[in-house]
Every structure is written in C-alpha cells, then in structure tokens.
Amino acid sequence: MPKKKSSATKLDSLYNALEIPQKGKIPCLGSMRSSTACNTDRKRQRENIESTLHGIIDTIENGYTAGSKEVQNLLVDLAQRLICSKKHPKFLVPPGSSVYGKHEYVALVLGSRLMDWHECMDRETSVSTRSSTPTKPRHRKQAGSSDDEDEYVEDGDENYVDEDEEYEYEDGEDEYEDEEDDEKLSEKDSEEDDEEVTASRPKLFRKTACVTPTKQRGRPSHDSRPSTPRMRQGVDAFDSLSVLGDALPSSPESVISPGVSEVFSPVSTASTPMSILDSEIRPSRYWYSRGEEESPTRRQGPSTGDDDLRDVTRRMRDSLKKVGQIKKGLRLDEQDLESEKPTDEEEVEEQPTSKNKKVPLRPLKVGNMRFGPANENKRNAVQLILKRLRQAPMGQSLLPGWVYCFAEKTAPGYLKIGSKISKSSNDDTTLSSENQQNEAEVRKRLQEWELGCKYDIDYKFIVYMPCAVRTMERLVHLTLCTRNRKAYCPNPTCKTKTGHREWFEISEDEARGAVKVWEQFSRLMPYNNKGQLGKFWFDYATDKYNYFSGWPPEKWLYECWANLTGPAAVNHREQVNQLQKKEIDLTERRRQREERKKELEHEIQSLKQEEEEIRRQLAKLQSQN
Structure with missing residues (x-):
C-alpha cells in the first residue's frame, strides 16, 4: 500500500x-x-x-x-x-x-x-x-x-x-x-x-x-x-x-x-x-442531511479548465440559494454602510460584541416602497440627544421653520418627518403669527418630493419651531430612533441610491406627540443669537449624560423631558427665578445699608472724640483765668 x-x-x-x-x-x-x-x-x-x-x-x-x-x-x-x-x-x-x-x-x-x-x-x-x-x-x-x-x-x-x-x-x-x-x-x-x-x-x-x-x-x-x-x-x-x-x-x-x-x-x-x-x-449523534444530487453511476469524471470553473459556479449557486434572503439583506446592508455617511458627528462610541450582533433584515416591500432597518445607535440614544443639545447650532441651523410629516398612500403605517427653514425670516429668529401659519413653503417642499421620488403624498401635519428648526428635527429623529426605517422610493432614477433615512414605522398620534414636546422646548428659545445653550439646559445635559445611559428614548422624552419643558414646569421655574432675583436684590440692599451704617458709626465716634477734645481745651482756658 x-x-x-x-x-x-x-x-x-x-x-x-x-x-x-x-x-x-x-x-x-x-x-x-x-x-x-x-x-x-x-x-x-x-x-x-x-x-x-x-x-x-x-x-x-x-x-x-x-x-x-x-x-x-x-x-x-x-x-x-x-x-x-x-x-x-x-x-x-x-x-x-x-x-x-x-x-x-x-x-x-x-x-x-x-x-x-x-x-x-x-x-x-x-x-x-x-x-x-x-x-x-x-x-x-x-x-x-x-x-x-x-x-x-x-x-x-x-x-x-x-x-x-x-x-x-x-x-x-x-x-x-x-x-x-x-x-x-x-x-x-x-x-x-x-x-x-x-x-x-x-x-x-x-x-x-x-x-x-x-x-x-x-x-x-x-x-x-x-x-x-x-x-x-x-x-x-x-x-x-x-x-x-x-x-x-x-x-x-x-x-x-x-x-x-x-x-x-x-x-x-x-x-x-x-x-x-x-x-x-x-x-447517530449528528443530523445527517443530504442534498439531492446526480446519480453516482451517471456521474462524469473530473474535468479541467473552464469545465471545473463552471462546475464550481453551479455548485456555488445551489448552495447560495438556501441563504438567498439573508444574502440579499447582507449585501444591501453592506452597500448602506459603505456609501452612507452620517450627517451628525454625535455618535457615542460602542465596542462591538458578539452579543449585540444581529442579522440584517431584508427590505420589506409595502405598496410602491421598500423599507429596511436603519443604522441609528439605539442603545445610547438619550446620550446622543443630550450631546446634540450641547452643540451650538450655527448659521441657518438657528433659523426658525417647520417640521412636517407626510405618508405615502400605498404604504400605510410609515411616516416621513422632515423640516423646512423659513426663507422669509432672513437673520431674524422670529416670525409673525401670520407667517407661522403660512404653509406655502412647506407645500412647495412636498411638491419637490412628489416630483423627485414619485410619492403619492398623504399630508399629515406641520409644526412651527421658532428656534433652531434643524436641531429640533434631528432631536425628533433621535427620539424616535427605535422606529426609524430606511426607505427606498418608487422612483428607480432617484439620486439617493442608499435610501431615505427619515422614515419611521409609527402612527400619526405618536409622531405628533414627540414633535409637540420638542416644539415646547423650541418655544422657550433655549439658544441665544450666538447659538449658546441656556445655563439651566446646559447643566442638565451635562449632569444627566451618564445617568440616562441605556434608557429608551421615548420613555425619557415623556417621563423626564416633557416635565421639564411643559408649561407648568416652565411657570414654576419662572416663579422660582423671580423669587431668587428678589432675594438677591434684598441681600444686596441690606449689605449696602450695613456698610453705610458702619460708616455712620465711624463718623459719630470721630465727632465724639472732637467734642471731648474741645471740652478739655475749654476747661484748661477757664482754669488759667
């Protein structure tokens, strides 16, 4: 042998x-x-x-x-x-x-x-x-x-x-x-x-x-x-x-x-x-699984050259058919990760582990559209929100505008949430009440979506943001990151090949509720003309950054943040601020009076000493006579 x-x-x-x-x-x-x-x-x-x-x-x-x-x-x-x-x-x-x-x-x-x-x-x-x-x-x-x-x-x-x-x-x-x-x-x-x-x-x-x-x-x-x-x-x-x-x-x-x-x-x-x-x-201690192949008595002998490559190709195709759906999902997710660049720099670092690994899902076709998973960091969403709050919006990000919401009629259950900056505001950060209700600019933006992506739009609502509309839009997206989906529009010639990231699998009431909470925050004018966040909000975002790690963003929004931005909470803080100011004023006035009192006491003591000196001199002169 x-x-x-x-x-x-x-x-x-x-x-x-x-x-x-x-x-x-x-x-x-x-x-x-x-x-x-x-x-x-x-x-x-x-x-x-x-x-x-x-x-x-x-x-x-x-x-x-x-x-x-x-x-x-x-x-x-x-x-x-x-x-x-x-x-x-x-x-x-x-x-x-x-x-x-x-x-x-x-x-x-x-x-x-x-x-x-x-x-x-x-x-x-x-x-x-x-x-x-x-x-x-x-x-x-x-x-x-x-x-x-x-x-x-x-x-x-x-x-x-x-x-x-x-x-x-x-x-x-x-x-x-x-x-x-x-x-x-x-x-x-x-x-x-x-x-x-x-x-x-x-x-x-x-x-x-x-x-x-x-x-x-x-x-x-x-x-x-x-x-x-x-x-x-x-x-x-x-x-x-x-x-x-x-x-x-x-x-x-x-x-x-x-x-x-x-x-x-x-x-x-x-x-x-x-x-x-x-x-x-x-x-047997193994699961014996056999595929359906050609008969061994009719099997041809090994081939060389192109025949070998064709045989390998055929076998590869048969093997990959079994994982067809997972394969397409992996390819699609790979293209998204390679070509998509995030628009924000506030990603919290997270060490990859085998425990949080998930197999990418295949895009789901709903009506004229397809929806797949988004690449938002869902684990540290509240930390991303607090980090974004502390970032100073500059330029047009400080301007007012509208946050709008619409759906595609053939894809119920999915909503698009976007924003539109007011062009009539120029450098002013406020709009009149009449201009706030003007939907012409938003309607024009929706027409652009209809023409560019072939949407059959079902208009839902718009909400006016008097301060930093772009920042408010991003904060809304981070709050709803667990509902975020990547959408592929009906237009095959759309320039956005990697999908639209501002779609959410959510009801209209839930979307409106989240937008309303951030509208309350925007109406408090938290940023000044230089884009600096108010001291109260900055201290809150800094002190609570690690405290809310791992919290679901929607739970944090309604249980914590809404209580801070609600009208009752704002009125309470205003009353506290007024009393604190009065206390400071009274303390200052008392200090001034005490300082004046000390000065008067010093003057009285000086006068007494002068008076005694005069009396001694007078007594001396009288004794000489």
Whole structure:
C-alpha cells in the first residue's frame, strides 16, 4: 500500500496551491478584481484560516471532491476570513443580481486552485500506487464502520456571517476543535481496521442476506439510520443516497458490491457501486442531511479548465440559494454602510460584541416602497440627544421653520418627518403669527418630493419651531430612533441610491406627540443669537449624560423631558427665578445699608472724640483765668 502523505505535508502543499502565505503577512484578497491591492494584513485570522484548511483536507480525505457542496461551504468560510471589512467598490452588487459579490468570487478562485491541487494529489497517489507492491485486499467490516467518519454536518445558513463582524469567528473555534477530535477518532478507527485485513479474496456470493435499499422518498430521521460502509476515497455523489429505516427487501444470493475505491483502483474486488451492507440500526449523534444530487453511476469524471470553473459556479449557486434572503439583506446592508455617511458627528462610541450582533433584515416591500432597518445607535440614544443639545447650532441651523410629516398612500403605517427653514425670516429668529401659519413653503417642499421620488403624498401635519428648526428635527429623529426605517422610493432614477433615512414605522398620534414636546422646548428659545445653550439646559445635559445611559428614548422624552419643558414646569421655574432675583436684590440692599451704617458709626465716634477734645481745651482756658 502506498505511503500516505502526512497531514503537515498536505497542509503545506495546500497553502502553496491556494497561494496563501504560510508565514508572515496574509494579504487581503478583497481587491482580487481591482487594480489596486488592499494592504490589510489578515494574519490575526491565521488560526481560523489553518483550521479551515484542515477541515478542507479532512473533508476531501473522507471522500468528497473539491467541487462538492461541503468543500464549497468551507471555501466560502475561508474567503470570508481572507477578506477585510474595508470597502472594495469593484464587488458592490445590487440586490437581485446574478453577479457574485467579493466573497463568492474569491471562493470561486480558491475552488479552481483547490481542484488543481486535488488532481495533483490524485496523480501522485496513482503513481505511488502503481509503483508500490500490491497489498492484500481488505474486507469491509459489516458493523464496525463508523457513521462519524463520512459524516459532515451541513450548516451553510449558520456560517454565512457579515464581514464587518469578524469577532464571530472567534466564537466558532470550539466547533473546529470538535471536528478535529472527530477526525482523530476516525483515523484511529481506520488503523484498527487495517490490522484486521484478511488474506482471502471475497467470495462472489454471500452466505448472509444483502439488503438492497429502496428509493428515497423523504429525509432520514434524526435519531436513527443504518450505518454505511467506510469509503475513504469515495465520491461526494453518494450523498444523494439516503437510507430509511423501513423494511428492506433482501436476497440470500445477492452479489457483494464494491466501494468506489475498489472499482477505480488496481486492488479491486468483485462488487458493484450500489451495494450497502446490511447492518443494525443504531442512533447517530449528528443530523445527517443530504442534498439531492446526480446519480453516482451517471456521474462524469473530473474535468479541467473552464469545465471545473463552471462546475464550481453551479455548485456555488445551489448552495447560495438556501441563504438567498439573508444574502440579499447582507449585501444591501453592506452597500448602506459603505456609501452612507452620517450627517451628525454625535455618535457615542460602542465596542462591538458578539452579543449585540444581529442579522440584517431584508427590505420589506409595502405598496410602491421598500423599507429596511436603519443604522441609528439605539442603545445610547438619550446620550446622543443630550450631546446634540450641547452643540451650538450655527448659521441657518438657528433659523426658525417647520417640521412636517407626510405618508405615502400605498404604504400605510410609515411616516416621513422632515423640516423646512423659513426663507422669509432672513437673520431674524422670529416670525409673525401670520407667517407661522403660512404653509406655502412647506407645500412647495412636498411638491419637490412628489416630483423627485414619485410619492403619492398623504399630508399629515406641520409644526412651527421658532428656534433652531434643524436641531429640533434631528432631536425628533433621535427620539424616535427605535422606529426609524430606511426607505427606498418608487422612483428607480432617484439620486439617493442608499435610501431615505427619515422614515419611521409609527402612527400619526405618536409622531405628533414627540414633535409637540420638542416644539415646547423650541418655544422657550433655549439658544441665544450666538447659538449658546441656556445655563439651566446646559447643566442638565451635562449632569444627566451618564445617568440616562441605556434608557429608551421615548420613555425619557415623556417621563423626564416633557416635565421639564411643559408649561407648568416652565411657570414654576419662572416663579422660582423671580423669587431668587428678589432675594438677591434684598441681600444686596441690606449689605449696602450695613456698610453705610458702619460708616455712620465711624463718623459719630470721630465727632465724639472732637467734642471731648474741645471740652478739655475749654476747661484748661477757664482754669488759667
């Protein structure tokens, strides 16, 4: 029997075949189709990459070909580890397109290189086999074959993760260690089988009955299935066979069928590719999931060149169909994160953890529009609000205007909340009562939305903000961040390709209530002409910044902020301020009077001393006479 290559030797050759540096820097493959190379070093993923390569080697040794679905899933996982989270514009793919993104393309290239490596390994094995001394044929044990050796747990949907959250791979290291332990157990079993090889050639007829499997009409149960013979060099097409636990017809004169390795190797026995040894039904600790593939008896031999690439492409498409919705959601979210730039700088830093990771949702089509999740920081929303309060609005941000709200008639339940600065105000920060009720400028803005985005507008309300309308609009958006949705308008030629971010899944009453609270705050004129926030509000935003961390923004708005900005609270504070001013005035007046009293007492004392001096002088003069 030819001597097998060691695991380390195969790993080294696989590193070279896939053109991955085994030591030092690992370059990012995300710019493979771009003229500019990406300089990101992926060496921190070295352990995960090597674990994946071991998984590929073990899977191929278990009988799967380089083009099988199991190997392709590992290649997709390897591609994700070799690509950084930076923007690679050549790979942006619109939703619904049949063109692959950067992960799929890199997986295809790695698959082509893996096919060449596998063929080279097969040729070396064939040459080594022909040059070696023929060994004794080995019998397959009837009940000693382990289901765990050829079994592969398929979790393509679960392994498909977003590239921006690479820390998820660290959580999966235990799974790779479990797979390596299983492979070590399989090799141990294989050595025990080699010790039990007999010197006799198998008979053409069996003494015991051979069970012929019936055609599969369902999936095997989770708890039990018949064990299959070990085929270390079998092909992955046998995954299309799935044996049920039903009664099977048997024949005492059945001919023993050989394994695939026996048919296509010099050491062959008289058997056929479709036989399965009869064995007891025993439970398996894995969920055995097999896909519907072509028949192993009609399977064509391995191809090279363009045929290999087409075969890999076909298998990749079949695998990715299972995660179609998640895939589109990930692509859409990736485009949004790369192309969308936030309009505010008040993002609170938050360390990413695997606990707060969520799979992006696919945009939901409602009427003529589609809605997807927004990228607002919902955890520290109150802190963002307080931070924005302390920022001084400058220029046009200080001007008054209106906050308006409308809906799209075909998409009930979703509202657009925007703002419009009053052009008639110029440098003045107030408008007359008549101009405050003038909706002409707002209506003109709504017409622009209708023409630009093809909305069928259902007008809801407008609210006048006498101070800093832009700031008030942003504060409203932060307050409703948990309801925020990204909307894609009906107009396919809209210039906003990344979606409109000012839409909310909320009722009209809830939206009006939030806007009214900030209207009360705006009417207090909290900012002066220089954009400076009043001392009371500035101290509140500073002192309470950490106190409200983690609070739901709407709870904070109605339970805390509304009580501060409500008319009763404002009147109470005004009364307190007036009394405090009076107290200060009285204290000042008393101090002045006390100082005057001290001065008068000093003058009286001086007068008394002068009076006594005059009396002494007068007494002296009288005594001389």
